[in-house]
Amino acid sequence: MGAGQVDAKKLERLRERYGRPDGDLEADVPFREALKQAVDSDLHQxxxxxxxxxxxxxxxxxxxxxxxxxxxxxxxxxxxxxxxxxxxxxxxxxxxxxxxxxxxxxxxxxxxxxxxxxxxxxxxxxxxxxxxxxxxx
Structure with missing residues (x-):
């Protein structure tokens, strides 16, 4: 793999995790718990x-x-x-x-x-x- 190229499997994992329509990191459980602490009930920071x-x-x-x-x-x-x-x-x-x-x-x-x-x-x-x-x- 040359400079600037991304491993196809790694790219697919990134797309699965971050490429959803909502664009959130909600799939990451620890982040989701911390996010609840950082925003109000309407998810506004x-x-x-x-x-x-x-x-x-x-x-x-x-x-x-x-x-x-x-x-x-x-x-x-x-x-x-x-x-x-x-x-x-x-x-x-x-x-x-x-x-x-x-x-x-x-x-x-x-x-x-x-x-x-x-x-x-x-x-x-x-x-x-x-x-x-x-x-x-």
């Missing part, structure tokens, strides 16, 4: 640009109590020379378009197993003092 952006699309909660996973942004680039921009990292990560909440390795939606939230950014006392910023972190 959350609109990707409908809410303010958060890290991994987790809810924004300022109270850390009871969280299993707290994602916090650290918008600071005082420790680098001639390479500013790290301070924009949390904002950029929040703005990334994500494909969905499903984790294919574990066949689950992490936010349905753990209590997760984006708790915002570290509030820095000074944007000019590296020492104070490190203390704040």
């Amino acid at each position: 959350k609109k990707p640009y409908g809410d303010p952006p958060t890290l991994l699309d987790f809810p924004h909660i300022e109270d850390w109590a009871g969280l299993d996973v707290a994602l916090v942004g650290v918008p600071m680039d005082l420790g680098v020379t001639n390479r500013p921009g790290a301070r924009f990292g949390p904002r950029a990560l929040r703005a990334i378009e994500r494909v969905g909440p499903y984790h294919p390795t574990y066949n689950l939606v992490p936010a349905n197993v753990l209590r997760c939230a984006d708790v915002g950014d570290v509030p820095f006392r000074s944007r000019f003092s590296l020492e104070k910023s490190i203390e704040d972190i």
Whole structure:
């Protein structure tokens, strides 16, 4: 078989699994179970640009109590020379378009197993003092 060619049997298996009219991955039982966690009763996912952006699309909660996973942004680039921009990292990560909440390795939606939230950014006392910023972190 040359470059760019697909094994006929493999292609047929792919067509059987994914080439159905509904186009869904419903044949994959673990995925189907995770899909139920990721959509509402009408099989609609959350609109990707409908809410303010958060890290991994987790809810924004300022109270850390009871969280299993707290994602916090650290918008600071005082420790680098001639390479500013790290301070924009949390904002950029929040703005990334994500494909969905499903984790294919574990066949689950992490936010349905753990209590997760984006708790915002570290509030820095000074944007000019590296020492104070490190203390704040």
